Amino acid sequence: MPNKRKSSLVLVGHGSTLNPDSSAPTFQHADEIVRRGLFAEVYCSFWKEEPSLREVLHMVEGDDIYVVPNFISEGYFTETVIPRELELVGPITYRSGKIIKYCEPVGNDPRMVDLLLHRAREAAANVPLEKTSLLIVGHGTSLNEKSAEAAESQARAIRGKGLYAEVLQAYMEEAPFVADWRKNTSQPNVVVVPFFIADGLHSYQDIPVLLGIESAPTLAASQQEVFRRNPYLLDGRALYYASAIGTEPLMADAILDTIERFDRKHLSTQPHDQG
Amino acid sequence: MIRDELARLIQDGYNALGELEFAESSHGYFLYHSADRNLLNETRVYHSIEDARKIAKYDSAGAYRPLKGAPNLPRGWRIELTNVDELKKALDSFYPGALGSWLAYQNGKARPICLRQTLNRQTGMYRVTRKLTDEQAQNLVQEACRSDGRCLRTILWGIEDSRPPDFLPSSKFDPTVDQTGQKRAALPFLCLEACNLLVAAARNTMKKSSR
Numbered sequence: 001m002p003n004k005r006k007s008s009l010v011l012v013g014h015g016s017t018l019n020p021d022s023s024a025p026t027f028q029h030a031d032e033i034v035r036r037g038l039f040a041e042v043y044c045s046f047w048k049e050e051p052s053l054r055e056v057l058h059m060v061e062g063d064d065i066y067v068v069p070n071f072i073s074e075g076y077f078t079e080t081v082i083p084r085e086l087e088l089v090g091p092i093t094y095r096s097g098k099i100i101k102y103c104e105p106v107g108n109d110p111r112m113v114d115l116l117l118h119r120a121r122e123a124a125a126n127v128p129l130e131k132t133s134l135l136i137v138g139h140g141t142s143l144n145e146k147s148a149e150a151a152e153s154q155a156r157a158i159r160g161k162g163l164y165a166e167v168l169q170a171y172m173e174e175a176p177f178v179a180d181w182r183k184n185t186s187q188p189n190v191v192v193v194p195f196f197i198a199d200g201l202h203s204y205q206d207i208p209v210l211l212g213i214e215s216a217p218t219l220a221a222s223q224q225e226v227f228r229r230n231p232y233l234l235d236g237r238a239l240y241y242a243s244a245i246g247t248e249p250l251m252a253d254a255i256l257d258t259i260e261r262f263d264r265k266h267l268s269t270q271p272h273d274q275g
Numbered sequence: 276m277i278r279d280e281l282a283r284l285i286q287d288g289y290n291a292l293g294e295l296e297f298a299e300s301s302h303g304y305f306l307y308h309s310a311d312r313n314l315l316n317e318t319r320v321y322h323s324i325e326d327a328r329k330i331a332k333y334d335s336a337g338a339y340r341p342l343k344g345a346p347n348l349p350r351g352w353r354i355e356l357t358n359v360d361e362l363k364k365a366l367d368s369f370y371p372g373a374l375g376s377w378l379a380y381q382n383g384k385a386r387p388i389c390l391r392q393t394l395n396r397q398t399g400m401y402r403v404t405r406k407l408t409d410e411q412a413q414n415l416v417q418e419a420c421r422s423d424g425r426c427l428r429t430i431l432w433g434i435e436d437s438r439p440p441d442f443l444p445s446s447k448f449d450p451t452v453d454q455t456g457q458k459r460a461a462l463p464f465l466c467l468e469a470c471n472l473l474v475a476a477a478r479n480t481m482k483k484s485s486r
Contacts, residue, residue: 017341017472020332027328048471050343051371055467058375058385059367061276080398096384143399 001038001256002263008062009039011255012053012082013070015046019201023049025246026070026197032252039066047077053085063098066259070246072107072197073150076143091266103262107150107195109254113157115245116193123230123242124191133185134164135192137178137207140171148174151195164191172202178210182235189231190239197246204243213241277374278363284462285359291453291461293370293427294348297362300355304362307353309457318353324361327354327368342472343370344426344464346455370464377450377463380431387432388468390416397474404477409434411480413442419476420466422447422454428466429454 013026026044034042045056057065067086069078082088083102093100120134136158138151151169159167165187170178181190192211194203208214213232231238245251285304290296297306306327311318321330334340335349348369356362366374379385390412394404407415412434420426420443429450433440439448446452450463 017475018339020339031325049341050470051367052470054388055372055376058379059277059372060375076399084396084398 001260004039004066004259005037006062007039007064007066008060009033009042009259010056010060010065010067011042011044011070012067013044013046013049013197014077015049016201017048019198019205021204022198022201024198025244025251028247029070029252029255032249033255038256047081047085053082057086057100065098065100066103066262067100068103068255068258069105070197070251070255071105072112072195072246073138073147074105074108074144075147075150076141078105079144079146091262101262101266103258106251106254106258107197109257111250111254111257112154112195112245115248115250116154116195117158117161117163118248119193119242119245120191123193124189124240127189127191127238127240129164131187132164132189132191133187134158134167135178135181135185135190136167136169137192137194137196137203138169138171139196139202140174142174154195172206172210178207179212181211181239182237185237188237190237191242192239193242194244196244199244199247208241211239211241213239277378278360280378281363281366281374282359289460289462291457291459292366292373293344293461293464294346294455295366295369296459297366302355303357304359305353305355306362306365308348308350309455309459311350311353315353318351321352321354322356323354324364324368326352327365330354331369342426342470344428344466346422346424346427373464374462376467377465380465380467385467389432389436389438390434390469392436393432393469393474394477401474401478403481404474406481407477411484412477415476415480416440416469416473417443419473420447422456426466427454428464430466432466432468 011026011030013023016022023046030042030044040062043056043059045051045053051059069082071078088100088102091102116136136151136155138148140148148171155167155169168184170176170181172178176184194207196203212234230240290298294309295306296309296312297304307315307318330349330352331343332340334347340347354365356365376385394407397404420430430440430443430448450465453459453461
């Protein structure tokens with residue numbers, strides 16, 4: 001990682017007004033990047049928590065600012081909400097003597113395939129992979145098709161490794177639906193990994209209901225005494241549910257790599273004074 | 276820098292922000308809930324910014340606090356910090372952006388954004404809030420943002436551009452008023468633009484009115 005000690009970093013998370021765990025991964029990775037002393041200042045900002053996207057730039061004191069969406073995919077938030085709220089005009093925005101560099105979402109980092117596979121192995125350590133379906137679950141939304149493409153692309157990359165009997169994608173809000181996992185998977189073991197940043201409302205509370213392993217949304221992950229117990233035996237199948245990948249420590253490195261990729265793509269032809 | 280401004284403000288006598296109070300000590304600074312002012316010896320001592328973030332996350336009953344300006348911070352703690360930079364970061368954990376926004380406003384680098392402008396740029400599930408009437412908006416803000424129980428920020432935006440929120444009590448849009456009613460030397464805790472919670476509440480208003 002090049003020296004960024006003259007630069008500021010803003011990590012943008014979704015946040016939640018209902019779930020206290022939603023912002024945790026964003027703070028976790030910000031703390032880790034602060035600990036490494038790589039930037040002059042590091043802030044978190046959220047769509048649904050404070051500091052808001054409207055307020056965070058008042059906190060930033062430096063003139064060279066990287067904004068990294070701690071989001072799993074390109075889509076409605078990275079293409080519409082964040083640029084609109086931060087008043088960005090593209091990857092590079094010059095405003096009031098400052099330069100704001102808007103990076104890709106951290107979920108675009110090539111490490112995601114390994115993180116998903118790691119989570120799958122953690123959740124179901126001893127299953128025979130040749131008798132196992134791996135289901136990568138994304139949000140999916142009618143607001144932007146890229147949300148679904150991200151999970152599909154991860155599933156394709158994992159399929160290409162030939163480890164599991166089958167690798168499929170499923171979504172909360174568009175077909176193929178998570179709730180249809182029984183019909184869409186063929187193997188006796190099914191490992192479900194949510195392609196989400198946080199163990200928040202969707203991955204910890206909504207998807208388990210859609211899968212049929214909970215009858216109603218449960219408390220937030222941090223408010224439960226006991227984490228879920230795998231496997232769940234349903235209709236003669238063994239279902240394993242993994243936690244979201246966003247709390248993996250390697251996500252901090254994925255954020256830093258995202259910044260390096262931004263520099264290579266957008267600043268390679270510009271002189272810059274980072275020493 | 277913001278921390279230097281904060282040090283200067285403390286020298287000038289400011290010692291409060293929202294429900295918090297702070298003071299210099301022989302070791303640096305300490306920060307506590309204003310209701311614990313006379314009980315500091317009985318409070319549990321903490322030392323880090325992370326502690327500040329954890330304390331600010333839940334109320335005394337253990338319920339999640341999505342709105343940081345809500346007057347329901349738990350009591351019974353004090354945070355001892357070694358320098359003004361840590362104090363600034365701790366204040367940012369309790370009231371994110373409060374210092375930066377006030378200084379930006381004072382320096383002419385930030386201005387209030389009226390509610391119409393905020394609602395008119397909403398998309399997706401919040402697009403419907405563009406249809407909020409003036410009357411609905413006023414009722415909503417009077418209830419959802421009141422300092423008595425809801426949010427301690429001082430509102431500087433109105434419903435329409437260049438009109439102050441004169442449908443609110445005058446104290447609610449006067450930055451010199453301590454919104455806790457204690458008349459302390461409190462740093463202004465400004466609201467320069469409606470937050471996402473208010474936009475979400477506006478959506479609920481629209482959903483109810485369409486039934």
